[in-house]
Amino acid sequence: MTSEETIDAPMPGVFYRRPDPDEPVFVEEGDDVSAGETVGLIGVMKTFHDIEPGTDCVVTSFEADNETEVEAGDTLVTVEPE
Amino acid sequence: MFDSVLIANRGEIAVRVVQACRELGVTPVAVHSDTDATAKHVRLAAESHHIGGSVARNSYLDSAAILDAARDAGVDAVHPGYGFLAESSEFAAAVEESPFVWVGPPSEIMRRFGEKTRARSLMADAGVPVVPGTTGPVESAEAVRAFADEHGYPVAIKADGGGGGRGMRVVRAGDDVEAELEEARREAEAYFDNPAVYAERFLDRPKHIEVQVLADEHGNVRHLGERDCSTQRRQQKLIEETPSPVLDPDERETLCEQACRGVAAAGYVNAGTVEFLYQDGEHYFIEVNARIQVEHTVSEVVTGIDLVKWQLRVAAGETLDFPQTAVEPRGAAIEFRLNAEDPEDDFSPMPGELSTYRPPRGVGVRVDDGVDEGDSVPPFYDSMFGKVVVAGQDRTEAVRRGRRALEETVVEGVPTTVPFHRQVLDTETFLAAEHSTTFVEDHPEL
Missing domain, CATH: 3.40.50.20 (Rossmann fold)
Known part of the structure; x- marks a missing residue:
């Protein structure tokens, strides 16, 4: 039995799944990620904040689309802790 | 037209x-x-x-x-x-x-001024002083050290294709050359897709002074005086004023004449800004901004000349119909940028809806903005949503008017730079015009 957790937007901004438009996504759904590994970015005007899980986990799904506006507290990613 | x-x-x-x-x-x-x-x-x-x-x-x-x-x-x-x-x-x-028609300088001129080393040689050839620096890109740590041996530390390593302070590293001692050079090249590649960097003397406490120029296709060049943009944070301007409180009339005339001479030699057309650093009574060309700038407003306020209309008129082939002697700046003007940023939190930008937005009004106040009450500052673009410009018969009156206007300014829904501006106007260093571009870093209480 596993329980899902969410990673929420810490601030309003724009959610990015890639470090740069021409680069691949940080992670795909189903990927194993480590605590502190970057899974996305929140861009606010010209500054960027890393989005990272607090524990080792599997990315279940992305709830926010790449390059879309998000509010503080919106769910960005659901993960399953390992 | x-x-x-x-x-x-x-x-x-x-x-x-x-x-x-x-x-x-x-x-x-x-x-x-x-x-x-x-x-x-x-x-x-x-x-x-x-x-x-x-x-x-x-x-x-x-x-x-x-x-x-x-x-x-x-x-x-x-x-x-x-x-x-x-x-x-x-x-x-x-x-x-x-x-x-492109409302701006010809693309070839923009290209020349866009490459900083080329811009420096253009201006140096026209007799405009430049910050001592390498004439071309530096490839090795030895080249940086050789430059430092001649001109001393600190040395700035800057991106050839760069600007706005990005891709710049400061070397304070010889031991740091390798690391800083590598980092500068990495940033230059990341930001500007061009790893070329050059070295120049780094001025520790400069003032940023720039000259507004306007040129037509018929060989006429005029200047609209200078602006002092020394109140910056992370090399981004926050407050700009004219005239510069530190230049004497001779220095002002020299600076403005050199700016005109430099752009004229390059065949410049349309509005532009020639930027200088000023320290210890010396000024040095840094770059030309081949476009209208945020702070063009203060020059308009004191000269009565509409720069944006002239951009369009010049682009339409019209001739500048006023001689330099007809440009007679009166009084002083100060611009305060309204940014959706939290000065209490290291100026971190914050998007949101302007649930209340009451800009100041009244004598000597001009507001340029891109929003009305109820509009949002979206997270996708720059945090600046407006500018408050105040004018006075002299700097003292402009400062007092600035205090009054900023007291009247009410913004709710996003944090703004308004409280920061109010504090600056009560800071002795600013009032005495002793501030340099490191003002914000030097005043952690702001």
Whole structure:
């Protein structure tokens, strides 16, 4: 039995799944990620904040689309802790 | 004059160009991204064309989409504002090759001034003092050390294709050369797609002083005096004023004359800014901004000359119809940038809705903005949503008027730089005009 957790937007901004438009996504759904590994970015005007899980986990799904506006507290990613 | 002009921008500068068009009897055509469908610049323009998604790359940086909009609208010219594509010589060239007139300097001139080492040699050849620096890119740590041996530390290593302080590293001692050079090249590659860097003497406590110039296609060049933009944080200007409180009349005349001479030698056309650093009574050219700037307002206020209208008139082939002697700046003006940023939290930007927005009014106050109450500052673009400009008979009156205007300014829904500005106006260093570009870093209490 596993329980899902969410990673929420810490601030309003724009959610990015890639470090740069021409680069691949940080992670795909189903990927194993480590605590502190970057899974996305929140861009606010010209500054960027890393989005990272607090524990080792599997990315279940992305709830926010790449390059879309998000509010503080919106769910960005659901993960399953390992 | 043109019948219609497409404004390839958003926010307060797009509104500013709409206003200039209206006063000239030109039809202003706006463009907008998804998030800006009902933005102020769209509301004020005669029509607006959707050019793509909210992320700037898909809209305001998409030159093909903008040129498509210009064709759809059947405009005569394209005004780029500042930021976005305004400094792209590729976009300028694309407009030049299109049926539309580019409202700005010729793309070839932009290209020359866009490369900082080339701009420095252009100005140096015209007899304008430049910060001592290498004449070309530096490839090795030995080259940086050789330069430092001659001119001393600190040395700045800067991106050849750069600007705005990005891609710049400061070397304070010989041991740091390798690390800083490597980092500068890495940043230059990341930001500007060009790892070339050059070295120059780093001024520790400079003032930033710039000269507004205006040139037509017929060989006439005028200046509108200087602006002092020394109140910056992380090399971004926050407060700009004219005249500079530190220049004496001789220095002012020399600076302005040199700026005109330098751009004239380069065959410059349209509005531009020649930027200098000033320290210990010496001034050095740093770069030319080949576009209208945020702070053009203070020059307009003291000279009564409408720079944005002149940009359009010059682009339409008109001749500057006033001699230099007719440019007679009166009094002092100060601009305060209204940014959706939290000065209490290291100026971190914060988007949101302006649930309350009451800009100041009254004698000697000008407000340029891209929003009205109820509008949002979106997270996709710059945090600046407006500018408050105050004028006075002298700097003292302008400062007092600034305090009054900023007290009247009410913004709710996003944090702003207003409280910061109020504090600056009570800071002795600013009042005595002893501040340099490191002012914010030097005053952690602000």
